[in-house]
Amino acid sequence: MESTQGDTRRIALDAMGGDLGSAEVVSALRLALDEFPDLCPVTILGDEAELGPLLDQAKLSAHPKVTLHHTAEVITMGDEVMTAIKRKRDSSMLKAIELVKEGAARAVVSTGNTKILVSAGTLKLRTLAGIERPALAPVIPREGGHFILIDAGANPEAKSMHLVHNAILGSHYARMELGIEKPRVGLLTIGTEEGKGNSLINDTHEHLKALGDLVHYVGPVEGFQVFFDHVDVIVCDGFTGNICLKSWESLSKFFRNELKAQMLSSPLRRLGGMMARGAFTGLRHRIQPERYGGAPLLGLRGTVLKAHGSANRYALMNALGDASEFIRVDRTSRIEADIDRANKILRPEPVDVSEL
Incomplete structure (x- = not known):
């Protein structure tokens, strides 16, 4: 196993805490190395x-891109x-975040407890300049x-500025992940008419309009527009977004x-099913949550990817591929510049972020 010293383009993979166990994580690592030839080196924690025999079985113990970091505790x-x-x-999750904080890695992939991952990532890595709260952003x-x-x-009790920052973070992520140069941003609410929604929505709507060309804001979107070609980024608070995400996951499984x-x-x-097998297979691959790996926790000084607790090897494989792409395409300086511009437009007077 190689040393991590001198190699910061590395993924820290939390192998403990997932519903399917560490064997599934090791299998995902094997698949990712085969699927993504340019995958960044990985430290598995x-x-x-428990992990040693699994790595031996997967023929990864001597792999030049794989390092094992022992941890004694599990969250x-x-x-x-x-x-x-x-x-x-000394848990695998916290040590993975520490590796990023220390500069020994650039990204964390974990299936562990979401609240603890978000809190620990925020406390240890801190947010980018001008950003008040990080946000989870699944595709x-x-x-x-x-x-x-x-x-x-990530942030169930959001303020208007948090949603404005989400719009900027989501726009940058859409450029990287979806390849859309000018992503359309919509604000999720209960109606598209002016004034339709609560105070948080109405305030955010006015703020997003005030940003001009900083964000390509196309206005409010309703629930029945979500899965049609209306927008590329949907902005909402963490409470609403988590309900939306889990509803989609359960609906896709039901379907x-x-x-x-x-x-x-x-x-x-x-x-008839045998005759249409190809179409059904294509539909299944299109809507299954596993295809989209993990949701990045955007806005931190380092990449944190949260995979579902029940994520299988294919979902984790894709999460590792996404983490590697985040490391290669670092948009930190551009994000901070846009956040600074937005804050100056909406808050002419300096604001102490630590007091928010």
Whole structure:
């Protein structure tokens, strides 16, 4: 196993804490190395006694891009945030974040406790200049392509400026991930008419309009517009976004299961299903959450990718590929410049971010 010294273009992979266990994480690492020839080097963190044999079995123990970092503790889904951060400092999640903080890695990939990952990432890595809160930004399929949902759960009690920052972060991410030079940004609400929504939505709407060409804001969007070709970035608070994300995930699973049940309900439908197998396979791959890996926690001084707790090897493989792309395409300076410009437009007087 190689040393991490002198190699900061590295991914810190938290192998503990996921629902499917460390074996699934090691399998994902094997797949990622095969799928992405330019994958950045990976430090996998966890119990050496557990991970060592798994790495041997996957023929990764001597791989030039793989390093094992032993940690003695595991953060569970039931742990309290501050208790875990203070008492489980030798956990795979916190050590992965520490590697980024120390400059020994540039990105973290974890399936662990979301609250603790967001809190620890924010406390240890800090936000980019001018940004008040980080935001989770998953990629979700829609008619004719994909859109970025931001925030999907990092900041449930958002203020208007948080949503403005989300719009800027989401725009930059859409340029990188979706290849859209001028992404359309919409604000999720209950109606597209002026004044339709609560005070948070109305204030944010006015702020986004005031930004001019800094963000390509196309206005409010309603729920029934979300999965059609209306916008490329949907901005919302973390409470609303988390409900949207989990509703989409459950609906996609329901749809796949219901379609399978209907196709198997009679001999005639089975025959029809066999004839349309290619179309059904394409649809399944299009809507399954595993295809989109992890949701990045945007706005931090370092990349943190949160994969679902039940993420399988294919989802984690894609998360590792995304992390590697984040490392190669560093937009930090451009994001900070846009955030600074937005803050000056909306807040002419200097603001102490630490007091917010």
